[in-house]
Amino acid sequence: MKNITIALFAALALLAPGGAALATGSALQSSVVAATTAADSGMLIEPIMDVVTIPAPLRADVRPVTLAQLEDQLRRPEVQASLNKGSIAVVYPNVEEPFRSAFLAMIQGIEDRIKLKVRSYPVDPRVDTAELNNTLKRSGTKVVIALGRQGLNATAGLDREISVLAGGVLLLSESENVMGISMTPDPAMLFSRLRLLLPELRRIIVVYNPAKSDWLIKLAREAAKAQNLELSAHVAGDLAGAAKLYSQLIAAADNRHDAVWLPHDSTTVEESTILPLVLRESWNSNLPLFSSNVLHVKKGALFAMVPDNVELGRTLAASAMGVIAGEVRRRPLVPLRELQTAINLRTASHIGLNLGALQQRSFDFVYPQP
Structure with missing residues (x-):
């Protein structure tokens, strides 16, 4: 995928005390x-x-998982069978470039991890949540990876048997009672x-x-x-x-x-x-x-430090696989560790x-x- 850098905050006038600090590239x-x-x-x-x-x-509440363990998890028959039935879906904001490329990079990371294409649903702010819920149930979805605040909001009306993992959302708080990875x-x-x-x-x-x-x-x-x-x-x-x-x-x-x-x-x-x-x-x-x-x-x-979108997608996919495999279904909100540095x-x-x-x-x- 073509490299595109995306910053979702307003560009204020450059401020570098004593002189301007110029961006690279x-x-x-x-x-x-x-x-x-x-x-x-x-x-x-x-x-x-x-x-x-x-x-x-690592904090005490974070269990280290090696790449080999993730691959073993993916090869488990029940996980493979569930993935082949389309049990993981992605809901993400229906936005224009350059924002869209960031969410597509996350989806790329998800597919890289599970080695399969995933059903992806771009949603608008006024999405019909009941229709989305029925669509996901018909496709046998067990876990929805909700990207962005708009994607997360769209999952508010889903049936309780469909688990939701949030990613690409800035400043989630524990009070929202959501599993996932904050962009913080x-x-x-x-x-x-x-x-x-x-x-x-x-x-x-x-x-x-x-x-x-x-x-x-x-x-x-x-x-x-x-x-x-x-x-x-x-x-x-x-x-x-x-x-x-x-x-x-x-x-x-x-x-x-x-x-x-x-x-x-x-x-x-x-x-x-x-x-x-x-x-x-x-x-x-x-x-x-x-x-x-x-x-x-x-x-x-x-x-x-800033997000690495593809790596974030891979991590979200691994968590979704864990839910399907019957691991702990309720994990706390965690900050972002898939990072780059400026x-x-x-x-x-x-x-x-x-x-x-x-x-x-x-x-x-x-x-x-x-």
């Missing part, structure tokens, strides 16, 4: 599209090169990459709204502890509170041992007011700043981090163009 720069469509789809990036493996400790990067992987870049790091500062990010901060605390880091988490319920906290925290931070993390949180990482403030003040303080949103790297953040070399140089050619090649997206 016209494909990434030209693919940024309107936020109104983004809200229905999530943030999706198709891979453009091999994914860099970043070591990160796993904090363990973010922190692991940060430690590779800044070995002397001791503390990660984050400002969050519990209503939006409490589940993610719980995971972040575990990840930080496992990597001998302190997570300094501060609650803000509105923009004014977030702005005040950032100013205080950045002013008091130690730029040798501290870093600021920007999660996916529309309250504390609001794009038009909060983000420019945090980027400017962290730049002036030489304080490392990293993000869960790739577009923030374009604006001046040190690095971010780096801003100008920001790295500004904080005294000079990356050689070999290190630069370990990143999938580089700003500005070398």
